[in-house]
Amino acid sequence: MKYRITHTTTFIYKASAGLCYNEARMLPRGLPYQEVFSASLEIDPLPQDYYERFDYFGNRTVYFSIQQPHDKMVVTAVSEVETGVSPLIEGAETLSWEMARDRLRSDLSDEIVTASQFVLDSSMVTVSDQLLNYAQPSFPPGRPLMEAVNDLMQRIYQEFKYDPEFSTIATPLKEVLAHRSGVCQDFAHLAIGCLRSLGLAARYVSGYIETLPPPGKERLVGADASHAWFSVCLPGFGWLDFDPTNNQLPGDRHMTVAWGRDFADVTPLKGVAFGSGKHKLKVSVDVLPIG
Numbered sequence: 169m170k171y172r173i174t175h176t177t178t179f180i181y182k183a184s185a186g187l188c189y190n191e192a193r194m195l196p197r198g199l200p201y202q203e204v205f206s207a208s209l210e211i212d213p214l215p216q217d218y219y220e221r222f223d224y225f226g227n228r229t230v231y232f233s234i235q236q237p238h239d240k241m242v243v244t245a246v247s248e249v250e251t252g253v254s255p256l257i258e259g260a261e262t263l264s265w266e267m268a269r270d271r272l273r274s275d276l277s278d279e280i281v282t283a284s285q286f287v288l289d290s291s292m293v294t295v296s297d298q299l300l301n302y303a304q305p306s307f308p309p310g311r312p313l314m315e316a317v318n319d320l321m322q323r324i325y326q327e328f329k330y331d332p333e334f335s336t337i338a339t340p341l342k343e344v345l346a347h348r349s350g351v352c353q354d355f356a357h358l359a360i361g362c363l364r365s366l367g368l369a370a371r372y373v374s375g376y377i378e379t380l381p382p383p384g385k386e387r388l389v390g391a392d393a394s395h396a397w398f399s400v401c402l403p404g405f406g407w408l409d410f411d412p413t414n415n416q417l418p419g420d421r422h423m424t425v426a427w428g429r430d431f432a433d434v435t436p437l438k439g440v441a442f443g444s445g446k447h448k449l450k451v452s453v454d455v456l457p458i459g
Contacts, residue, residue, distance in 0.1 A: 169420045170250040170459040173376055175394065177437050178450040179241045188234050190439030193426045194245035195220075195228040196375070201254045202424055207247040213238050225433060227426035243437055248458070251420045257314075260405040265313040269367040271403040283401040286369040290429035293357050293372075295365040298345055303362035313368070317400050317410060320362060324355050325415035337431065352396045352413040353431055359398045359412050360430065369401035371427050373409060374434040378421040378455045393453050394436060399427065423455070 175194055195207040207228070211218075215232035223229045234241065272284055289295060306319040327348055334349040341361055344350040350358070356372055363370040377395040397411040397418055409418045426434040441447070 169378075169457060170248070171376075171378065171423060172454075172456045172458050173245070173247045173249065173423060174452075174454040174456075175245040175376075175436070176450075176452045177243045178452075179441070180448040180450070181239050181241075181441070181445065182447060183443065183445040184237045184239050185234075185241070185441040186237050186443040188241065188439055188441035190232050190234075190243075190437060191435075192230045192232070192243060192245070192437045193223075193227050193374070193434050194243070194436050195230065196247050196249050196423055196425050197227065197427075199254075199424060201252040203250045205248040205250065207245070207249075210242075210244040210246065212240075212242045223433075225426070225428045227428070227434065241441075249423055251423055253419045254409065254417075256417075257402055257405040257408055260402045260408075261312055261314055263313050263402055263405070264310050265307050265316050265366065265368065266309070268313045268401070268403050272367060272369055272401070275403065280403055283369040283403070286371045286401065286429060287364055287367060288429075289364070291432045292430040293341065293361045293364065295361055296342065298342060299358075299361040300365040302345060302358075303365055307366060313400070313402060314408065317359075317363070317408075320359060321410045321412045322415055324359060324412040328355060328358075330413065355412040356396045356398045357430060359410065363398075363400060371399050371401075371407070372430045372434060373397050373399050373424060373427045374431070374436070375422060375424040375426075376453060376455050377411075377414070377418075377423070378457065394425075394451075395422070396431070397422070 196204050198204045209230055213234055216235045217233040220230050307316045329349045331349040332351055335354050341357055344354045360370040374396050399407045399409045401407055411418050428434045
């Protein structure tokens with residue numbers, strides 16, 4: 169599938185901002201199953217400083233600063249990508265979760281050493297007895313890792329309510345677990361915390377998903393949203409994505425932007441503005457099939 173993605177973030181300041189520094193991760197990654205034809209940022213007002221780099225995790229990262237008074241800042245990422253389906257990892261079906269855990273503990277190959285950082289606590293995901301207790305029913309002794317993670321994904325989908333009013337970026341995982349509510353970010357963090365509590369490596373993935381209108385209804389421009397899911401390491405085979413919000417393995421309707429230990433590593437747009445006081449934030453995402 170080929171898509172044009174338009175992701176617009178608007179800051180409206182109560183008082184004029186004289187200076188701001190920003191970092192954006194809004195441009196999709198190139199992957200074996202995702203080709204990026206074009207991707208660029210449009211920024212208003214025009215920035216004085218602008219440069220692009222790849223961060224520690226290989227995500228396309230843009231730094232820019234605006235050094236003039238402004239009452240509003242609009243950042244629009246426009247990308248065209250073609251997605252495919254990431255193939256299931258042949259031969260990994262028999263890898264038990266204990267074998268994966270033990271290899272992450274003992275294997276000193278570059279692949280495993282790199283993956284092992286995703287076993288550790290991160291700023292927004294800290295393992296706990298509560299997460300371990302929630303995870304354990306999906307991980308009986310000897311169960312294949314792929315089967316166990318798929319079961320965990322299904323349980324989160326069935327037992328948690330999608331509620332945009334419940335959580336914020338800062339809502340602790342223990343509250344998400346206690347209230348059985350949250351959004352895609354929370355469900356990804358929950359699964360990651362469960363897997364890490366068992367000694368497995370899991371990372372956070374940010375991106376987009378094409379949303380389809382109800383039958384007979386027009387597609388609304390800007391009605392899509394950024395999305396999040398998680399990926400688990402199958403030592404010796406690679407990484408496999410899971411989407412607990414939709415209870416599915418991401419396919420050609422998912423577009424990957426960035427990945428890291430948790431949301432803090434892949435925040436689409438963050439920065440500091442001086443002299444602006446309070447502000448309003450508006451975000452619009454449009455995922456349009458083309459071609």
